[in-house]
Amino acid sequence: MPDATGLELIAGEIRDSAPGAVISTKHDRGRAEIEITPESVHPVVAMLKERGYTFLASLHGLDYWPDEPRLGVIYELLDMKTVDRISVKTRVTVENPTVASVIDLWSGADHPEREVFDMFGVVFEGHPDLRRILMPEDYEGHPQRRDFPVGGEEVIFTYNEKTMPGWTE
Amino acid sequence: MAVTEGPDAFRASQMRARDMLRGDLEGEELEKYVQERIITTTLDKAVSWARGNAMFPATFGLACCAIEMMSIVGGRVDVARFGFEAFRASPRQADLLILSGRVSIKMAPVVRRIYDQMLEPKWTIAMGACCSSQGIFNNYAIVPADKFMPVDVHVPGCPPRPEALVHGILTLRDKIQGDPTLGWRSRYGAEGTEEVLPLHSSADSVNVFGAPRPGLGEAPIA
Ligand code: SF4
Numbered sequence: 001m002p003d004a005t006g007l008e009l010i011a012g013e014i015r016d017s018a019p020g021a022v023i024s025t026k027h028d029r030g031r032a033e034i035e036i037t038p039e040s041v042h043p044v045v046a047m048l049k050e051r052g053y054t055f056l057a058s059l060h061g062l063d064y065w066p067d068e069p070r071l072g073v074i075y076e077l078l079d080m081k082t083v084d085r086i087s088v089k090t091r092v093t094v095e096n097p098t099v100a101s102v103i104d105l106w107s108g109a110d111h112p113e114r115e116v117f118d119m120f121g122v123v124f125e126g127h128p129d130l131r132r133i134l135m136p137e138d139y140e141g142h143p144q145r146r147d148f149p150v151g152g153e154e155v156i157f158t159y160n161e162k163t164m165p166g167w168t169e
Numbered sequence: 170m171a172v173t174e175g176p177d178a179f180r181a182s183q184m185r186a187r188d189m190l191r192g193d194l195e196g197e198e199l200e201k202y203v204q205e206r207i208i209t210t211t212l213d214k215a216v217s218w219a220r221g222n223a224m225f226p227a228t229f230g231l232a233c234c235a236i237e238m239m240s241i242v243g244g245r246v247d248v249a250r251f252g253f254e255a256f257r258a259s260p261r262q263a264d265l266l267i268l269s270g271r272v273s274i275k276m277a278p279v280v281r282r283i284y285d286q287m288l289e290p291k292w293t294i295a296m297g298a299c300c301s302s303q304g305i306f307n308n309y310a311i312v313p314a315d316k317f318m319p320v321d322v323h324v325p326g327c328p329p330r331p332e333a334l335v336h337g338i339l340t341l342r343d344k345i346q347g348d349p350t351l352g353w354r355s356r357y358g359a360e361g362t363e364e365v366l367p368l369h370s371s372a373d374s375v376n377v378f379g380a381p382r383p384g385l386g387e388a389p390i391a
Contacts, residue, residue, distance in 0.1 A: 143309035155302040156315040
């Protein structure tokens with residue numbers, strides 16, 4: 001991990017190259033975290049890659065409901081030489097959930113981005129093949145969003161089988 | 170008075186069988202021998218007895234329950250005693266589908282297709298909580314088996330012990346020997362989907378939801 005000072009140095013560098021990109025920095029329990037605006041994701045992540053964080057360890061989504069902006073996308077970057085990790089976070093709204101794809105920097109971002117799209121509905125602009133990856137193609141909704149109903153299909157018992165839409169419908 | 174039970178009677182009947190094979194039995198004795206050994210039954214009963222005692226399950230595991238399903242062929246519960254040990258790798262050769270685990274929404278069409286590929290008569294056991302009522306995975310990804318195919322026996326548990334599954338299989342055997350169709354077609358309103366249609370029309374029947382089902386079984390096959 002970069003320590004708190006190292007994190008501020010990195011944040012300062014980002015502020016210099018892309019003014020207004022950094023929303024906040026946080027150093028907590030040994031984890032360094034930078035929150036940036038969704039528009040600046042691609043340049044910032046590219047800059048960090050240049051700086052040594054060459055490995056995209058994870059790319060995942062999050063739903064902060066009821067906070068706004070609701071949807072989060074988190075990039076866990078790793079510097080393999082110094083074993084240094086940093087989390088880059090960004091948050092988008094449900095109405096305009098677009099983030100630039102980082103697939104040109106790491107081709108391994110392909111499936112994680114599709115998964116975040118599938119589960120949270122975040123659209124990665126520039127992704128060549130943004131389809132659902134886990135749910136069926138014709139599935140409606142994004143099941144990991146917090147406003148998605150928790151329970152699944154209703155269970156058929158003998159007492160309610162006549163009123164439930166079953167496979168004979 | 171002749172002994173009718175026990176080892177002595179058994180030995181006597183063995184001796185008589187030997188005499189019979191040698192051609193030494195005649196007249197009254199032969200008549201008695203034959204009558205002791207003949208069972209009269211109907212063809213249907215004999216066939217369902219045979220069906221119930223030799224089911225071939227499809228080799229098909231879905232999740233954790235499949236581990237328990239595999240162990241039923243092992244030495245401890247040894248389902249071969251009942252004639253179920255021949256797990257078939259092709260649905261065409263199988264007549265029992267054990268749904269052992271979770272059926273996800275994406276897997277359901279595949280499961281249904283395998284079921285459709287099996288030849289009649291065919292039966293299904295839903296094993297475990299997941300494919301009966303979704304169990305601990307009651308969420309967006311899982312669908313209970315009754316939603317997309319007929320199920321004859323549900324085995325509860327998470328996972329059910331192998332003994333429970335064997336109990337389910339034996340329950341199914343008893344049901345088959347009683348009535349091979351298990352009545353699921355009327356239960357699910359699916360008359361007319363038989364691979365070999367019955368001679369008599371069932372066009373005037375209604376399904377379980379009370380709606381008439383046009384177009385099914387209208388033309389009797391002569
Ligand atoms: S019922 Fe339990 S053991 Fe069986 S598939 Fe579901 S979670 Fe696994």
